[in-house]
Amino acid sequence: MKQTWRWFGPKDLVSIDDTLQAGVEGIVSALHHVPTGAVWTPAEIAQRQREIATMKDGSPSGIAWDVVESLPVSEDIKKQQGAWRDHIANYKTSLRHLAEAGIEVICYNFMPVLDWTRTDLAWRRPNGATCMRFDLTDFAAFDLHILKRPGAEEDFDDALRAAAAERFAKMDDARRDELAKNVVFGLPGAAESFSLEDVRQHIAEYASISEDRLRAHLIDFLSEVTPVAEELGLRLCCHPDDPPVPLLGLPRIMSTEAHYAAVMVAVDRTANGITLCSGSLGARPDNDLPGMMERWGSRVHFLHLRNVKRETTDIRGSFFEDEHLRGDTDMVALLAAALREEARRKAEGRADWSIPFRPDHGQDILDDLGRKAQPGYPAIGRLKGLAELRGAIAGLQHGAAQ
Known part of the structure; x- marks a missing residue:
């Protein structure tokens, strides 16, 4: 499992130098300044790669941009209105440019309006x-x-x-x-x-768009871009709804295993895959994260590992971001399932047998409290989470070797 870290670019208050001291092996990033629907140019992609490859003192960092999160899907594509066909064409072009730059994993989401919601x-x-x-x-x-x-x-x-x-x-x-x-x-x-x-x-603008219609729009989008991704050797992976319940009267179509199954079957290509986010999906008590990894592991191209504590047993309820090995998701069981999937892939000879993961979110602790980095993305809180995940993985691997 490749240990990665989300970095928001030069304005991120957690630097590339900081990520190296956390012991990460790769970076997850995006061109947040490029308008949604526009082409990611080779020059912009190369600039981000240079920023990741360079420490503050100019020396090489030794790490690279491994995962895109996210190459955003425009609201026009989700609603199939306005410039949506142009945006799909631009998306394909961006995929080609990313492939030319050597980046293979592309995370995206299909959430209407809000990327995530917290109070x-x-x-x-x-x-x-x-x-x-x-x-x-x-x-x-x-x-x-x-x-x-x-x-x-x-x-x-x-x-x-x-x-x-x-x-x-x-x-x-x-x-x-x-x-x-x-x-x-x-x-x-x-x-x-x-x-x-x-x-x-x-x-x-979503008043006339039902869940079935939004799902159809996602399938239409994937039917267009997945063959291109497959041709280029890329792996697309859809992030779940966050939280995974209906909000603001908006349709939700990636909140449960059944939701993912419908889309995976409809566009049945390995390049059409899953970002399995244990925090987003774990906010629902009816989502079985280790089981989902077992059943759909061949299509999981990226892992977000975080934990939430649900405050009720209701499908829709309050929750908070807990420590990585606490909360309501059995993180060790999920890691064990991921390691079994990696072993299966390796035995099959898959080149993508190593699944990239990142410690998603984290509590602000110690010096994080004064740093005020991007909400959910502290330096020390994530470092602590990564260390805990790294230790659990090492323990599981050691036990398997006995």
């Missing part, structure tokens, strides 16, 4: 650490009383509507503003530029 970006834990959290009552308060989305009342039962009204009434203006900004932060690249009216407009 707290720095929720304090009893030990003083902070983490990201999704509080369902706070989210209902946002939906009902801040966004004031038409039809929102139908998405919450009487008890939750009452709790949300009480919670909203107790919030001061600062907390209401913070909550709105936290939710909007999940809009790709738009944390500071999207208004609530922008969000309402995006949501309204």
Whole structure:
């Protein structure tokens, strides 16, 4: 299993030098500054590769850009409107440029409007650490009383509507503003530029798009780009919905094993694969992560390893980002399943037998608390998570060798 680390580029407050000291073997990155739907040019790709390959003092880092996360899919493609055909053509061109640069794994998602949703970006834990959290009552308060989305009342039962009204009434203006900004932060690249009216407009454009229709749009997209990826020796892998439940009246189509199975079968090519994110899928109690790895491992091209603690047993409920070996996902069982899949691939002679993984998210601890890096991506919290995962992998491998 190749140990990788997400890096957001030169503006990331966690440097390439920091990643080396964490002991990573490769970098996960993207061209976040390129507008969604535009072509990733060879020059821009090469510039990011140079940045990853160079330490602060100019010496070589010895690591490379191994995984793209994400080559974004435009809202026009998801809705099949506007310039969506041009965007698919541009996507194919970007895939060719990435293949020419030697990058093989391309992560993307098909979530409408929001890339992810949290109500707290720095929720304090009893030990003083902070983490990201999704509080369902706070989210209902946002939906009902801040966004004031038409039809929102139908998405919450009487008890939750009452709790949300009480919670909203107790919030001061600062907390209401913070909550709105936290939710909007999940809009790709738009944390500071999207208004609530922008969000309402995006949501309204999905009013006529059902889950079945959105899934059909994903299958149409994959039917176009997967043959190109396969020809180029690339592996595409779709990230799950985060959280994996319906929100804001938007369709969700990558939240469960059944969702993934439908798409994997519809476009039955190895290049059409899965980003198995244990945190996103683990927010639902009915998702079996080790079992999913066993059943669909041949199509898992990338692993996000993080853990969440669910605060209820409901399918849709509150949760927070826990430590990597705590929470509700049996991380050791998931790692064991991943190692078995690697062994199967190696025995089959697959060149891609080693599955890249990254320690996804992490709690802000120690000096992270003052660094204020990208929410969910602290230096020391992720280093701690990587060390724990590395230790678990070593233990499993040692046991298998006995």
